[in-house]
Amino acid sequence: MEIAKFLLIRYFSETWGYKLAEEGEGLLVFIDGENTVGIAYSFSDFYEESELYKLIGQLASMDYNKLYLAVAPDASPYLDAKYMKSLGIGLVIVDVSKGIEGVEIKIPAKARSRRQLPQIDLDKLKREITEELKKSILQEIYKEILNIKNDIINQIRNYINENKVGRETAVEQAESNLPDDLRGNQWIKILKSKRI
Amino acid sequence: VIDEQYRLSYTFAIDFGTSYTKYGPITLNVPKVVQTRGLFLRDLPESVKMRIPQDVLERGLVVGDEEVKHYLSSVRDVQRNLKYPLKDGIIRRDDEDGWVVLREILRYALSQFKPTDPNFKGWLISTALSALAPAYMYEGIFELLERASSEFPIYAATILPQPLAVAIAENAVNCVIIEGGHGNIQIAPISFALIREGLVALNRGGAEANAITREILKDMGHGDIAKEEYAVELIKRSIGLVPRNLREAVRIAKASPEKFVQRIRLSPVVEIEVPKEYAWARFLIGEIVFNPRHEEFKSYLDQSRIKIEDAVIGDVTLYGEMDIASAIVTSLKNVSIEIQERVASSVILSGGAFKWSVPAGLEDVAVDSTAKVKAMLYEENPTLASKISVRLVKEPQFSVWRGAVIYGYALPLSLEWSNTTREGWYFMGWK
Numbered sequence: 001m002e003i004a005k006f007l008l009i010r011y012f013s014e015t016w017g018y019k020l021a022e023e024g025e026g027l028l029v030f031i032d033g034e035n036t037v038g039i040a041y042s043f044s045d046f047y048e049e050s051e052l053y054k055l056i057g058q059l060a061s062m063d064y065n066k067l068y069l070a071v072a073p074d075a076s077p078y079l080d081a082k083y084m085k086s087l088g089i090g091l092v093i094v095d096v097s098k099g100i101e102g103v104e105i106k107i108p109a110k111a112r113s114r115r116q117l118p119q120i121d122l123d124k125l126k127r128e129i130t131e132e133l134k135k136s137i138l139q140e141i142y143k144e145i146l147n148i149k150n151d152i153i154n155q156i157r158n159y160i161n162e163n164k165v166g167r168e169t170a171v172e173q174a175e176s177n178l179p180d181d182l183r184g185n186q187w188i189k190i191l192k193s194k195r196i
Numbered sequence: 197v198i199d200e201q202y203r204l205s206y207t208f209a210i211d212f213g214t215s216y217t218k219y220g221p222i223t224l225n226v227p228k229v230v231q232t233r234g235l236f237l238r239d240l241p242e243s244v245k246m247r248i249p250q251d252v253l254e255r256g257l258v259v260g261d262e263e264v265k266h267y268l269s270s271v272r273d274v275q276r277n278l279k280y281p282l283k284d285g286i287i288r289r290d291d292e293d294g295w296v297v298l299r300e301i302l303r304y305a306l307s308q309f310k311p312t313d314p315n316f317k318g319w320l321i322s323t324a325l326s327a328l329a330p331a332y333m334y335e336g337i338f339e340l341l342e343r344a345s346s347e348f349p350i351y352a353a354t355i356l357p358q359p360l361a362v363a364i365a366e367n368a369v370n371c372v373i374i375e376g377g378h379g380n381i382q383i384a385p386i387s388f389a390l391i392r393e394g395l396v397a398l399n400r401g402g403a404e405a406n407a408i409t410r411e412i413l414k415d416m417g418h419g420d421i422a423k424e425e426y427a428v429e430l431i432k433r434s435i436g437l438v439p440r441n442l443r444e445a446v447r448i449a450k451a452s453p454e455k456f457v458q459r460i461r462l463s464p465v466v467e468i469e470v471p472k473e474y475a476w477a478r479f480l481i482g483e484i485v486f487n488p489r490h491e492e493f494k495s496y497l498d499q500s501r502i503k504i505e506d507a508v509i510g511d512v513t514l515y516g517e518m519d520i521a522s523a524i525v526t527s528l529k530n531v532s533i534e535i536q537e538r539v540a541s542s543v544i545l546s547g548g549a550f551k552w553s554v555p556a557g558l559e560d561v562a563v564d565s566t567a568k569v570k571a572m573l574y575e576e577n578p579t580l581a582s583k584i585s586v587r588l589v590k591e592p593q594f595s596v597w598r599g600a601v602i603y604g605y606a607l608p609l610s611l612e613w614s615n616t617t618r619e620g621w622y623f624m625g626w627k
Contacts, residue, residue, distance in 0.1 A: 013577065020578065130444075137574075144582065179204070179222075182602060187364045190388055191606035194619070 004043040004094045008070050011092075011103040012039070026055075029064065035111070038064035043094065047075040060087050066109040068092050081107060088112055198317070198351065198609060206351075208319040209600035210305060211358070212298070212337075214282045214377065218597040219305040221319070222605055227597040230304065234259045234297035235267055236277040244270045259300045284379035285326030285358070286509055287333060299340050306348040318351030318624070322604025324596045327357040327375075327382050327395055330510035331615070338613075338622050345624040352621040354607060359384035361599030362546050366589055370535070371542040372524060374569075376485065376549030378402040380514055383527045385539045394530040394539075396523045399507045399514035401549040404484045405432055407502040408493070412477045418468055427462055434460045435470055437562040438482030438552045440571055442490055445561040449476035455557070479562075485549050486568055487519035521572035525580065540580060543569065546589040564588075 009028065012018045018030035018037060030037040040059045042052070052075060059067050069084070070092040084091055090109030095102030182188060207222040218227040236257045237248065245253065248267075252258060257279075258267055264278070271277050281287050281294030288294065306319070323337055334355055341353045359373035363386045375382045381401050385394035406425070409432040413422040421427050435458055439445030449456045456475030461467045470478060480492055488497075488504050497504060505516040515523070524543065528536050550565035563571065566586040573581040589595045611620040 009579075019575065140582075148585075181598065182605070185364070185367050185602060186369050187367065187602060188606045190369065191603060192608060194608055194611055 001043045004070075004072065004096050005041060007094055007096065007100055007103050008039065008041060008092065010100055012037070015100075015103075032066075035065035037066045037068065037109075038062050039068040039070050039092070041070035041094075042075070043070075043072050043096075045074070047071070047078055049078040052078050056084065056087070056089060059089055065111055065113070066090065067112070068105075068109050070094055072096070076106070198320075202315070202317075203320060203605050205313075206311065206316060206319055207322060207601055207604040208306075208309070209322045209324070209597050209604055210302070211324040211361070211596040211600055212282065212285070212301075213596070214280075214285050214379070216593075217301055217305070218594060220597070221309055222601045226594055228305070228308065229593075230259065230301065231261055231264070232282055232297075232301065233264065233278060233280045234300055235264045235271060235274075236279060236293065237267060237271065238277055239272050240270060241272075255300065257296065257300055259297065259304045284328070284377065284509070286329060287336070289330075289332045289336075295336060295340070298337075299343065302340055302344050303347065306344060306350075316349065318345075318349035320351055320604050320609075320621075321353040322600045322607075323353065323355045324358045324361045324600040325355055327359050327384050327390065327392075328380075328397060328509045328512050328514075329357070334615075334618065341622070342624060350624045352609065352623045354604060354613065354621050355618070356600060356603050357384070357390050357618075358596045360386060360390045361596045361603060362544065362589060364599035364602050365591070365595040366544055366599075368542055368544060370538040371544050372527065372539060374520070374524070374543065374545050374547075374550075376401055376545065376547035376565075378548065381485075381520070381523075381547075381549060383520075383523050385527050385531050387531070387535050387539050391531055391539075394527045395512060396518075396527040396530075397509070397512050397514040398518055398520075398523055399516045400488060400504055401485065401547075402432075404488065404502060404504060405436060405481050405549070407500045408481050408484050408496055409436065411496045411500050412474060412480070413468075414499075415477075416468075416471065416474050421462070421466070421468065430462060431460055431468070432481055433551075434458070435478050436481035436552060437478045437555075437558065438486065438565065438568045439479040440561060440563045440567070442479060442483050442487075442492070445479045446476045446492070448561050449479065482552050482562075482568075485520075486572060489517050489519060519572065519576075520569055521576035524569075524573065525577060528580075537583060540584055543584055543586045544589060545569065545586065546592055546595060548592070550588065551592070 009020055012030050013020055016032070018032045020028065021031045021036070022029035026040055026042065028039045028041065030039070038059070040055055042055055052071070056069060059069060067088070068090040071094070073093050073095050076093060079091065081091070084107055088110035090105060091107040093104050093106050204222060209219065209227070211218040213232060215232060216229050217232045218229050220227040234257045237253065258264055268274065279293050279297050281291065281297040287298065321341060325333060325337065337355060338353065341350060344350060359375055359382060362373045362375065363371055368386070370387045373384045373386060375384070378401050381398040383396040385391045406428050410422045410428050413419070413428070413431065453472035453475040456478060457470060457472055459467060459469045480496065483490065484493060507514045507516070518526070528540055531539050545565050552565055554562045554564055566588055570581065570584070570586045573584060591598065607621065609621055613620040613622040
């Protein structure tokens with residue numbers, strides 16, 4: 001499931017150049033220039049027809065410029081291409097076993113104009129969303145910094161432990177002759193080991 | 197015998213940069229610096245010739261900052277006779293005057309160090325060239341060194357690409373080096389060596405930021421100042437801002453322009469001010485280096501004669517409009533998948549095009565280069581961005597020289613120069 005989703009993201013961002021804007025439960029939203037592209041996905045080992053049409057129903061009511069349903073190849077026998085075309089919903093089949101080659105648009109989505117929302121202050125909304133985004137990004141960054149910090153501390157600890165024991169004195173002597181800015185430079189070892 | 201100790205004394209590095217050549221032996225803490233230019237002593241009046249030493253006159257040109265200044269007033273046609281041989285780090289194959297200048301700079305550099313040690317058998321010279329340098333430039337430099345070796349003791353010489361030197365100086369074995377120069381930006385992935393297939397070059401840099409600054413100055417009614425490159429550079433450095441997000445920054449600057457108004461003193465008698473109505477344009481100056489694909493740039497670029505377009509040097513295409521994040525991703529795509537993540541883990545920025553500061557009070561809209569690259573990567577590919585650390589080199593001016601010194605010290609002398617791998621030592625007659 002995760003792999004299929006990952007392939008889907010790669011396919012739309014790398015092959016089509018879309019930008020991933022949002023990731024929700026069973027839903028990916030990309031941005032393609034001024035357009036938004038909503039992709040509902042369901043990857044499962046077995047499918048039920050009714051579940052799939054419920055998903056199509058939900059998808060049809062979403063407010064994006066283009067809509068896609070992404071499923072595993074097993075779902076295709078249950079889907080009626082004509083029906084999907086009439087709704088303008090595109091179909092993407094993701095065959096995990098073939099990697100990125102296995103992602104294919106079977107039915108292209110039709111462009112839809114988005115519904116006019118009544119009287120919403122878009123600027124205000126944008127600001128609020130930006131604020132929220134900033135907050136959550138900052139939180140993520142903070143978490144990441146903590147992780148990196150812990151990693152670095154562990155690495156330094158390991159390095160010190162490894163180097164306390166079993167280090168050849170010859171190397172140590174050679175290193176201690178080096179000027180300060182050369183000592184500890186990993187490239188010296190790499191370059192010295194170069195052969196024809 | 198060429199042993200450790202010998203190499204720690206007699207390794208000599210030269211970094212041929214477009215504006216400055218940095219040179220000197222491993223024993224120096226910081227290299228000596230000379231402008232990469234030479235003054236040809238042509239069309240001199242007889243009265244001036246009398247005052248010039250015979251050997252200088254015979255050579256026909258001078259290099260060295262003081263020397264050039266000394267003769268500058270004697271030469272009639274400075275435009276024609278003052279020669280900068282490198283453009284974006286590259287010399288043209290048929291630029292005869294240019295090669296003569298490089299030869300003279302090499303002589304100038306070597307003549308300043310004369311070891312008296314009886315065990316001295318010649319220098320081990322490590323030369324750093326642009327990663328875009330074509331094969332003829334390697335051949336040409338070896339030829340210059342070969343010729344110089346008849347006058348100065350040279351034991352052997354090697355050449356390495358500048359991004360590799362930066363990685364060595366930064367002690368980064370797996371990384372992406374982004375060198376932002378005046379004329380171009382090079383993105384070079386490194387994993388134990390330069391990965392040439394992954395080299396991506398952009399045909400823009402500090403020069404485009406200057407061009408935008410010039411147009412803004414003209415709009416502000418300072419057309420006269422806009423003509424002076426020195427002033428434009430100075431103004432760019434003091435008013436240029438890198439926006440975290442251009443659209444947002446412009447919106448904020450237009451909403452409260454008083455925060456972005458700035459005065460700059462160019463000389464004791466000239467002071468200019470960026471008025472409220474142009475305050476927002478300060479963000480364009482920084483943004484263009486990172487991403488020129490915005491509507492806002494169009495009118496400025498149309499006005500100026502600068503064109504941001506693709507170019508070709510040797511067999512490398514330099515993209516005009518590609519933004520930095522896309523360039524990093526493009527570069528990484530050409531690296532073997534197995535090591536992509538490792539290489540991507542560290543992005544190191546070097547060069548003048550990335551020297552931007554954030555004035556106090558504007559931290560919410562303006563950022564430095566590392567934060568900008570990180571933010572752009574986040575937008576381009578969040579998964580990748582979360583795995584990357586971006587930093588600036590510690591010594592922007594000297595890191596190439598320092599890396600070249602370490603390279604020259606450590607590369608085994610048993611490795612002979614190969615034109616295919618572009619690695620190894622080229623031995624001179626002194627062996």
